Amino acid sequence: MSGASLAIPDRLRLLRGANNEGVLAVVLLALIVAMSIANPAFFTLPTAFSILRSSIVPLIFALGVLMVIISGGIDVSFAAIAVFAAYTTVRALQSGTPDLGLIGAFALALLIGASLGVINGFLIAKFRLPTLIVTLGTQGIFKGALLTYVGSRYIADLPASMAQVSTTNLFEVSTPTGSAYLHILVVPAVLLAIGLAWVLRSTMFGRSIYAIGGDVEAARRAGIRVMRTQVAVYVIAGTMAAAGGMIYVIMGRSASPQILVGSELDIIAAVVLGGASIFGGRGSVLGTTLGVILVQVIYNSLILAGVPSAWQRTAVGVLLIIGVGIQAVASRRSSRASVIDETYQKQEVPA
Amino acid sequence: MKLADPETKPLSRLNDSVDAGWTRLLGLGRIEGGVRRMLILVVVAFAVFAALKPSIFLSGTNLRNIALNSPEIGVIAIAMMLAMLTGGIDLSLVAMANLSAITMSTMFTAVAAGDPALAEQLFPVILLAGIAVGVLGGVINGLLISGLGITPILATLGSMQIYNGIAVAWTGGKTLYGSPSALTAIGSSTVAGIPILFYVFVLVAVAIGVVVTRTPLGLRIQLQGANPTAARYSGIASRKILLSTYVLTGLLSGIAGVLFIARNPTASADYGASYVLLVIVIAVLGGTNPNGGFATVLGVVLATLTLQIVSSGFTAMRLSAYQYAIAQGLILVAAMAFEQVRWRRRRRSRKPAVQPG
Numbered sequence: 001m002s003g004a005s006l007a008i009p010d011r012l013r014l015l016r017g018a019n020n021e022g023v024l025a026v027v028l029l030a031l032i033v034a035m036s037i038a039n040p041a042f043f044t045l046p047t048a049f050s051i052l053r054s055s056i057v058p059l060i061f062a063l064g065v066l067m068v069i070i071s072g073g074i075d076v077s078f079a080a081i082a083v084f085a086a087y088t089t090v091r092a093l094q095s096g097t098p099d100l101g102l103i104g105a106f107a108l109a110l111l112i113g114a115s116l117g118v119i120n121g122f123l124i125a126k127f128r129l130p131t132l133i134v135t136l137g138t139q140g141i142f143k144g145a146l147l148t149y150v151g152s153r154y155i156a157d158l159p160a161s162m163a164q165v166s167t168t169n170l171f172e173v174s175t176p177t178g179s180a181y182l183h184i185l186v187v188p189a190v191l192l193a194i195g196l197a198w199v200l201r202s203t204m205f206g207r208s209i210y211a212i213g214g215d216v217e218a219a220r221r222a223g224i225r226v227m228r229t230q231v232a233v234y235v236i237a238g239t240m241a242a243a244g245g246m247i248y249v250i251m252g253r254s255a256s257p258q259i260l261v262g263s264e265l266d267i268i269a270a271v272v273l274g275g276a277s278i279f280g281g282r283g284s285v286l287g288t289t290l291g292v293i294l295v296q297v298i299y300n301s302l303i304l305a306g307v308p309s310a311w312q313r314t315a316v317g318v319l320l321i322i323g324v325g326i327q328a329v330a331s332r333r334s335s336r337a338s339v340i341d342e343t344y345q346k347q348e349v350p351a
Numbered sequence: 352m353k354l355a356d357p358e359t360k361p362l363s364r365l366n367d368s369v370d371a372g373w374t375r376l377l378g379l380g381r382i383e384g385g386v387r388r389m390l391i392l393v394v395v396a397f398a399v400f401a402a403l404k405p406s407i408f409l410s411g412t413n414l415r416n417i418a419l420n421s422p423e424i425g426v427i428a429i430a431m432m433l434a435m436l437t438g439g440i441d442l443s444l445v446a447m448a449n450l451s452a453i454t455m456s457t458m459f460t461a462v463a464a465g466d467p468a469l470a471e472q473l474f475p476v477i478l479l480a481g482i483a484v485g486v487l488g489g490v491i492n493g494l495l496i497s498g499l500g501i502t503p504i505l506a507t508l509g510s511m512q513i514y515n516g517i518a519v520a521w522t523g524g525k526t527l528y529g530s531p532s533a534l535t536a537i538g539s540s541t542v543a544g545i546p547i548l549f550y551v552f553v554l555v556a557v558a559i560g561v562v563v564t565r566t567p568l569g570l571r572i573q574l575q576g577a578n579p580t581a582a583r584y585s586g587i588a589s590r591k592i593l594l595s596t597y598v599l600t601g602l603l604s605g606i607a608g609v610l611f612i613a614r615n616p617t618a619s620a621d622y623g624a625s626y627v628l629l630v631i632v633i634a635v636l637g638g639t640n641p642n643g644g645f646a647t648v649l650g651v652v653l654a655t656l657t658l659q660i661v662s663s664g665f666t667a668m669r670l671s672a673y674q675y676a677i678a679q680g681l682i683l684v685a686a687m688a689f690e691q692v693r694w695r696r697r698r699r700s701r702k703p704a705v706q707p708g
Contacts, residue, residue, distance in 0.1 A: 074504075076628075127688045130641050132440075134687070136628050140680030147673035265442070265508055278502055310524060314516025320509035321495060328500040 072280025073131030082245025117238020213280025400664030438643025439503030451608025489601015538613030576643025
């Protein structure tokens with residue numbers, strides 16, 4: 001199994017990754033090289049750190065969405081859950097509740113996110129309804145309930161414990177072009193990515209998610225508790241959405257019930273770009289991370305290239321179409337090839 | 352026994368023919384489950400709000416508003432239903448409709464700058480150009496889905512971003528003003544107390560209903576959605592069917608764009624942003640199976656009316672748009688769960704009859 005013993009095509013396949021992560025990395029690298037040649041201002045530490053900073057929240061959302069997509073579903077309610085959890089927490093901390101501190105605030109938000117996730121999971125697992133339809137419905141319910149019963153006011157001053165984090169940097173580097181700051185909240189995003197990668201790769205739960213996404217009936221017959229796993233997936237997705245919402249609020253230093261909702265499809269696009277199959281059963285944390293960063297790099301390079309920000313959506317749309325188009329054509333070709341393989345094998349058997 | 356009674360034979364034949372005729376008559380009157388449910392929902396929703404707030408809800412203005420709001424949403428919902436009928440989905444409908452409205456507004460403003468009278472005369476050309484933009488968007492979607500084989504949800508997610516991005520870049524994020532006054536006149540006039548736009552809606556619904564149930568194309572679309580493999584083996588050119596379906600949804604989006612601009616002589620990239628999800632709600636509520644193969648236009652029309660009645664009823668009762676969002680979500684989830692439970696129960700009750708012992 002050592003690398004040297006592998007034939008060159010095998011080694012290439014290994015580099016390409018199970019979900020085309022390698023291809024994505026090459027595209028990302030090519031884009032960075034091209035941008036750096038075109039505009040030297042691009043290849044600097046401040047740019048890199050600001051791209052990382054702007055990737056934090058999309059990455060956390062994307063990880064939750066990834067898990068749902070691997071399980072064969074699709075979640076459009078995560079943004080509503082994120083706003084609901086974050087805004088309610090800030091509101092609770094403001095109106096009399098003693099300052100719970102940062103950890104207390106996060107715990108409250110995550111609890112809210114998990115409870116909303118239970119609702120999604122219950123409806124999907126119990127009634128076996130299409131996930132898109134259910135999360136579409138709950139998205140409306142969550143956002144409506146937030147604005148009706150919790151509040152609709154813009155909150156400009158966060159509790160002290162939260163406000164403090166927003167200006168904390170992990171470290172700063174002075175470069176000739178100015179100081180570069182790496183925001184502290186990169187840490188939870190990276191930890192979440194590593195944690196989810198471990199869960200998906202090496203735990204019974206993670207493998208069950210892939211199995212359910214691949215074929216529910218086969219998973220059931222193999223003894224996987226489909227309902228329990230599905231509920232858990234949506235609870236964890238809800239919790240992660242809440243974490244993303246809290247981080248968004250902290251980094252923006254304000255809370256409003258009108259944020260985030262409407263950006264769901266952009267996140268889903270990044271996850272799909274990262275090689276996850278919309279039919280379930282396929283996808284990886286590495287691919288998703290690359291997909292999220294690729295989208296952010298494109299945003300950033302468009303700005304540096306002087307393209308009006310209005311074209312950002314178009315650029316991501318074109319990228320998505322190219323990405324899934326290549327995958328679709330390749331899979332069609334490979335399925336045709338495998339049919340030929342099969343007939344070939346069948347002919348060989350009697351001989 | 353050998354000699355059949357000459358009297359009874361014609362009688363039994365008559366009996367048979369009466370029987371057959373009766374069955375056919377019953378078949379005509381028989382209402383599909385989804386449609387019946389929607390009919391009940393429409394009546395119940397109307398009755399509830401009429402009883403709770405008759406002074407506002409039953410006023411002419413309110414009823415006219417329902418009739419004015421329904422067409423644009425309804426036409427897009429019918430387009431969504433068509434996409435779902437093939438087992439797909441079209442997320443780019445609203446973006447295409449906006450792009451069509453923006454095209455019309457821009458064309459009119461450009462011509463009117465030189466010669467206002469000419470711009471008014473060119474009204475039919477402008478109208479056709481707007482619809483053509485929708486068709487073009489549909490052709491692109493159709494080629495992505497049928498030609499490249501991209502999953503509809505991803506293809507239209509991408510094209511939605513592209514169309515919407517073009518619209519944002521084109522308008523600079525601002526609202527465009529100006530449209531032919533003939534179009535605005537159509538949008539604001541009524542015949543027999545009912546807005547002309549509502550007649551357009553009914554016309555579109557009937558046309559699509561005829562296409563789906565009475566033409567070979569409609570039959571193939573249904574088959575394609577019900578079972579793609581079976582459709583392929585029965586010699587249906589799946590790619591051609593998919594392409595025609597998405598061209599049709601593009602055409603309907605173009606018409607929706609005309610309705611947008613007829614109602615309000617303005618066009619913007621972010622008009623009707625909430626419609627994307629709303630029309631999915633309507634389509635599913637109207638009995639459309641999101642996995643394909645089953646849908647009725649009548650169900651979708653009734654679902655459109657139901658949601659508009661609930662929406663205006665909420666306004667009449669001074670409830671907020673957010674409370675309407677909650678209601679919308681609850682209606683959707685409840686309708687789906689109800690359907691699923693009933694379907695499962697029916698399947699379960701049928702099982703013991705099949706199993707011996």
